[in-house]
Amino acid sequence: MAVKKREKDLTFLEKIYIVEIVKGLSLTLKNMFKPKFTMKYPEEKFIPPASYRGRPVLVMDENGEERCVACGLCSRVCPALAIEVQAGETSREKERYPERFEINMLRCIFCGLCEEVCPEEAIVMSKDYELAFDRRADAIYGKDKLLVPINQLKDRIEFLRSYK
Amino acid sequence: MPKIVIDGKEIEFKQGQTIIQAAKDNGINIPHFCWHESLSVSGNCRVCLVEVEKMPKLVIACSTTAADGMVVHTASEKTLSARNAVMEFLLINHPLDCPICDEAGECKLQDYAYSHSVGESRFVEEKTHKDKRVPLGPYVMFDGDRCISCSRCIRFCDEIAKDPELTFVKRGDRVTIVTFPGEELDNPYSLNVTDICPVGALTNRDFRFKARVWDMSANKTICHGCSRGCNIELWVRNNEILRITPRQNDAVNNFWMCDHGRINTFKFVNAEDRVDGPQIRKEGSLSKVEWEEAYNFAAAELKKFSKNEIAFIGSPYATLEDNYVLAKFTASFGSKNIDFIRHIDSSFEDDILRKEDLTPNSLGAEAVGVKPGKDGLNLEGVIKGIKEKKIKALYLIEDDIVSAFPELEEYLAKLDLLIVHATNFNKTTALADIIFPAAAYAEKNGTVVNFQGRVQRLKPAISTVETDRALDGMSMSRLDKFGTKYDRWAQGHKYDSKSTWKIISALSNVLGNKIKFNMAEEVFDEISKTITAFSGLDYDVIGELGAQSKLQAIEKNVNA
Ligand code: SF4
Ligand code: SF4
Ligand code: SF4
Ligand code: SF4
Numbered sequence: 001m002a003v004k005k006r007e008k009d010l011t012f013l014e015k016i017y018i019v020e021i022v023k024g025l026s027l028t029l030k031n032m033f034k035p036k037f038t039m040k041y042p043e044e045k046f047i048p049p050a051s052y053r054g055r056p057v058l059v060m061d062e063n064g065e066e067r068c069v070a071c072g073l074c075s076r077v078c079p080a081l082a083i084e085v086q087a088g089e090t091s092r093e094k095e096r097y098p099e100r101f102e103i104n105m106l107r108c109i110f111c112g113l114c115e116e117v118c119p120e121e122a123i124v125m126s127k128d129y130e131l132a133f134d135r136r137a138d139a140i141y142g143k144d145k146l147l148v149p150i151n152q153l154k155d156r157i158e159f160l161r162s163y164k
Numbered sequence: 165m166p167k168i169v170i171d172g173k174e175i176e177f178k179q180g181q182t183i184i185q186a187a188k189d190n191g192i193n194i195p196h197f198c199w200h201e202s203l204s205v206s207g208n209c210r211v212c213l214v215e216v217e218k219m220p221k222l223v224i225a226c227s228t229t230a231a232d233g234m235v236v237h238t239a240s241e242k243t244l245s246a247r248n249a250v251m252e253f254l255l256i257n258h259p260l261d262c263p264i265c266d267e268a269g270e271c272k273l274q275d276y277a278y279s280h281s282v283g284e285s286r287f288v289e290e291k292t293h294k295d296k297r298v299p300l301g302p303y304v305m306f307d308g309d310r311c312i313s314c315s316r317c318i319r320f321c322d323e324i325a326k327d328p329e330l331t332f333v334k335r336g337d338r339v340t341i342v343t344f345p346g347e348e349l350d351n352p353y354s355l356n357v358t359d360i361c362p363v364g365a366l367t368n369r370d371f372r373f374k375a376r377v378w379d380m381s382a383n384k385t386i387c388h389g390c391s392r393g394c395n396i397e398l399w400v401r402n403n404e405i406l407r408i409t410p411r412q413n414d415a416v417n418n419f420w421m422c423d424h425g426r427i428n429t430f431k432f433v434n435a436e437d438r439v440d441g442p443q444i445r446k447e448g449s450l451s452k453v454e455w456e457e458a459y460n461f462a463a464a465e466l467k468k469f470s471k472n473e474i475a476f477i478g479s480p481y482a483t484l485e486d487n488y489v490l491a492k493f494t495a496s497f498g499s500k501n502i503d504f505i506r507h508i509d510s511s512f513e514d515d516i517l518r519k520e521d522l523t524p525n526s527l528g529a530e531a532v533g534v535k536p537g538k539d540g541l542n543l544e545g546v547i548k549g550i551k552e553k554k555i556k557a558l559y560l561i562e563d564d565i566v567s568a569f570p571e572l573e574e575y576l577a578k579l580d581l582l583i584v585h586a587t588n589f590n591k592t593t594a595l596a597d598i599i600f601p602a603a604a605y606a607e608k609n610g611t612v613v614n615f616q617g618r619v620q621r622l623k624p625a626i627s628t629v630e631t632d633r634a635l636d637g638m639s640m641s642r643l644d645k646f647g648t649k650y651d652r653w654a655q656g657h658k659y660d661s662k663s664t665w666k667i668i669s670a671l672s673n674v675l676g677n678k679i680k681f682n683m684a685e686e687v688f689d690e691i692s693k694t695i696t697a698f699s700g701l702d703y704d705v706i707g708e709l710g711a712q713s714k715l716q717a718i719e720k721n722v723n724a
């Protein structure tokens with residue numbers, strides 16, 4: 001059996017370990033008094049930065065209407081086939097609106113491609129990451145859950161515009 | 165034959181052909197908006213400009229007649245830059261509407277913008293604004309902003325529908341399409357303009373915004389509206405038919421179909437009143453049962469009647485296969501009382517496509533034996549027999565005899581046994597003792613024979629409980645390919661229906677007769693072996709465009 005040679009021989013001090021243990025413990029001690037990064041979730045919540053990609057939501061404009069024109073491009077681009085849009089006709093200037101808009105949150109992989117492709121800045125990634133369900137049907141979000149007032153999405157929209 | 169050279173390839177052409185037509189016949193596509201094979205040449209869009217050696221300027225391929233020895237370049241530097249310039253001009257006033265435009269995905273302007281344009285606009289001024297959402301007629305909506313003034317729609321009305329209804333008004337960048345004063349775009353072929361409009365300026369009001377084209381699958385089949393049997397495609401999403409478009413077949417319908425066929429012949433397939441699973445009348449009311457039970461019940465009931473007490477009615481709506489198996493079934497009872505109901509409306513016929521026979525397969529039904537045998541009763545005889553109570557049992561497939569002969573209602577109610585194959589509940593099923601749910605034309609394989617004696621293929625476009633899109637060779641959309649049963653868009657309702665020939669085969673087995681077929685194709689193969697009019701034909705020979713049988717065409721001069 002071949003004997004593996006150490007790359008470096010240990011010094012005497014290293015061999016008795018005590019000094020090394022003290023060094024290690026003192027590092028631990030130092031960190032105990034430094035500010036903490038962990039959080040007591042769920043009592044405390046993490047508020048992500050604007051660049052964070054939480055669940056995609058639909059932008060509800062100031063007038064209370066969705067911006068989405070039901071073009072279906074997000075649905076087409078979605079690599080996970082999570083989005084289903086059914087267009088309908090309206091008398092608004094842009095003649096279509098989503099009669100039904102559903103995202104299957106079990107399919108969504110939070111890639112943000114829907115946000116990127118949308119010609120109307122109507123779907124954006126939110127900061128919401130709390131997604132847990134105990135039934136498949138609950139994971140399908142309709143317009144009721146997807147529409148979010150624009151003032152709650154301001155910093156994401158600004159972030160997006162700064163990259164356009 | 166004279167020859168021209170296109171992009172280094174020598175091709176033959178017929179004297180008098182234009183460059184674009186000669187190229188097309190040889191599989192070379194020269195970009196075009198306003199040119200259409202079946203319309204006159206207008207030459208206004210200029211996107212077909214090509215370079216012809218020894219000609220001082222570029223010429224438009226759609227109106228330049230090919231001449232022997234011409235050398236044409238469709239991809240030279242000069243051609244490409246001219247084409248790009250034309251595209252830039254066309255796009256100056258075209259709105260950036262693709263996301264809300266139904267044409268997106270099948271739009272020539274969109275396609276060419278990708279393939280023949282640099283994709284940069286130097287136009288910074290305001291685009292023109294015209295009327296959007298103008299209903300031109302009952303079925304067609306016009307969007308002035310999107311129109312590229314190719315005049316195809318105008319020429320279609322003038323030349324094909326023979327009913328001039330559309331025209332250009334104004335000039336320059338204000339030019340737009342209107343109907344003549346007091347006129348509507350309401351000719352029986354009006355929706356064809358939505359197919360030939362190269363952009364989304366003309367859209368189908370019946371289909372508007374229902375689906376994006378890339379979410380649907382296109383399934384080739386035959387229209388069921390009349391005995392022309394126009395070749396069509398059924399566009400399906402989530403197991404539901406959303407629209408019909410015509411499919412080119414020069415021997416039958418060229419590029420066109422009528423509005424009746426397009427609007428009125430598919431909605432019954434996904435309608436509320438579809439028969440979903442076999443039904444038996446128990447204590448006066450119909451209730452749904454298992455197939456086995458329905459077969460056993462039907463067999464037991466049928467045995468109670470002698471061959472002269474029973475009559476069979478085939479259907480010109482059903483396929484050759486269905487009618488053939490029904491004729492065999494009739495013979496297995498020793499009965500000769502078999503006929504079918506004709507649905508003729510001479511006001512429907514015109515000299516374009518529409519035929520007075522409103523069914524797709526009356527020629528075929530008769531040819532495969534749905535006609536009274538020697539001393540058997542024909543339709544009249546059967547009706548008389550029912551009234552006189554000599555006929556006690558009636559077996560009827562895929563038709564509504566009560567709607568056709570309302571006076572029969574009270575007599576049918578008193579019949580001892582009425583078995584009906586039906587796709588939808590109707591006045592006849594209301595009286596039936598047993599209803600077998602028949603697969604609709606969009607759910608089955610089979611063939612029909614049009615008025616010319618041409619055999620054409622039906623293929624399934626939507627699946628039933630017993631069929632599967634992939635396994636049964638239906639065309640698949642992206643959603644069909646990747647959907648699971650947990651996805652909403654893969655949960656379209658499947659009806660529990662079967663082809664009539666299949667139901668009859670199963671029933672005859674319960675009765676101890678040997679009519680054994682597993683596939684529609686087997687039925688057809690037997691038809692082609694036993695009936696000379698169809699000899700030499702099989703599903704492969706018929707193919708997508710159909711094949712002529714030896715049946716005589718029904719010719720009738722409308723003006724006579
Ligand atoms: S984030 Fe990605 S996976 Fe999720 S819906 Fe949008 S495109 Fe689909
Ligand atoms: S891409 Fe934007 S506008 Fe189009 S359907 Fe999706 S959210 Fe609506
Ligand atoms: S409406 Fe369509 S077919 Fe008619 S001229 Fe305009 S672009 Fe051409
Ligand atoms: S002409 Fe007849 S077969 Fe053709 S589309 Fe109209 S109804 Fe259908």
Ligand code: FES
Binds near residue numbers: 195196209210
């Ligand atoms: S196709 Fe030749 S000018 Fe339009």
